[in-house]
């Protein structure tokens with residue numbers, strides 16, 4: 001058997017524009033991997049569920065700092 005060291009796994013996860021929040025369908029900025037699967041959240045819904053998710057998940061990729069980097073078209 002080969003032991004896979006998965007410590008680097010989280011660094012390879014990239015959130016794409018096509019990744020959508022599981023709650024509302026907006027662009028996802030947080031990836032959460034937990035015991036029973038994977039979830040994607042927008043910043044809003046991640047913040048809303050953050051405490052629950054932190055106890056459930058073992059990997060959280062938080063890319064909310066990229067939210068402000070998206071196009072500044074009409075804001």
Ligand SMILES: [Zn+2]
Nearest residue numbers: 021024042045
């Ligand atoms: Zn959402």
